[in-house]
Amino acid sequence: MSALAKNDLLPAWDDPVHDSQLTFRAVLKALSEPGLIQTLFVDIQSPSPLFLSTTALCLALADAETALWLDHDANSAALRAYLRFHCGCQLVEDVRAADFVVITDPQQWDWKNALEKCAVGTMEYPDRSVTLFVQVTSLIDGPTRLLTGPGLAHQRRINVAGLPDDFDAMWQINTQGFPLGIDVVFCHGSSILGLPRTTNIASA
Numbered sequence: 001m002s003a004l005a006k007n008d009l010l011p012a013w014d015d016p017v018h019d020s021q022l023t024f025r026a027v028l029k030a031l032s033e034p035g036l037i038q039t040l041f042v043d044i045q046s047p048s049p050l051f052l053s054t055t056a057l058c059l060a061l062a063d064a065e066t067a068l069w070l071d072h073d074a075n076s077a078a079l080r081a082y083l084r085f086h087c088g089c090q091l092v093e094d095v096r097a098a099d100f101v102v103i104t105d106p107q108q109w110d111w112k113n114a115l116e117k118c119a120v121g122t123m124e125y126p127d128r129s130v131t132l133f134v135q136v137t138s139l140i141d142g143p144t145r146l147l148t149g150p151g152l153a154h155q156r157r158i159n160v161a162g163l164p165d166d167f168d169a170m171w172q173i174n175t176q177g178f179p180l181g182i183d184v185v186f187c188h189g190s191s192i193l194g195l196p197r198t199t200n201i202a203s204a
Contacts, residue, residue: 122180
């Protein structure tokens with residue numbers, strides 16, 4: 001990378017250790033307590049078209065030992081340079097090879113075939129599966145969905161907006177395949193909401 005290109009890059013964390021640990025803990029909490037919105041109190045200049053929360057997830061979780069796939073709208077030279085420089089991660093063209101997938105337009109994502117396209121782990125190593133970072137239009141203004149499963153003493157309502165109709169059908173198949181499957185972290189602004197493969201969805 002040229003010196004000029006480096007100068008053009010947006011900065012990452014103000015406090016790398018504190019901010020990355022804070023984000024990592026928030027992701028763990030989001031996935032262990034499905035449906036509870038977690039706000040990331042970090043200050044980042046996010047490269048377009050990523051939200052602050054999506055950028056923070058990439059910075060905290062992606063590294064030289066992980067592979068990241070970007071959807072069409074996010075697959076710009078500027079964003080790829082940012083991620084390579086700050087995360088050191090592999091940017092792959094084959095979504096099957098990805099540990100993390102960034103989806104900035106869930107309406108255009110092929111949810112029907114997501115489980116065939118992405119790594120879902122194996123019976124020996126179910127953790128060798130993908131986590132999707134899905135940007136949505138809102139975490140509070142969408143249709144009501146009811147969550148049940150581990151980590152939930154009672155049904156929990158979520159109102160994620162911007163998901164296509166075939167997401168719920170895919171998710172039902174995903175939970176039935178446990179321990180294999182994919183996990184999702186929804187992102188909007190500076191907030192995230194976790195949906196692990198153990199969590200069931202029903203319409204209200």
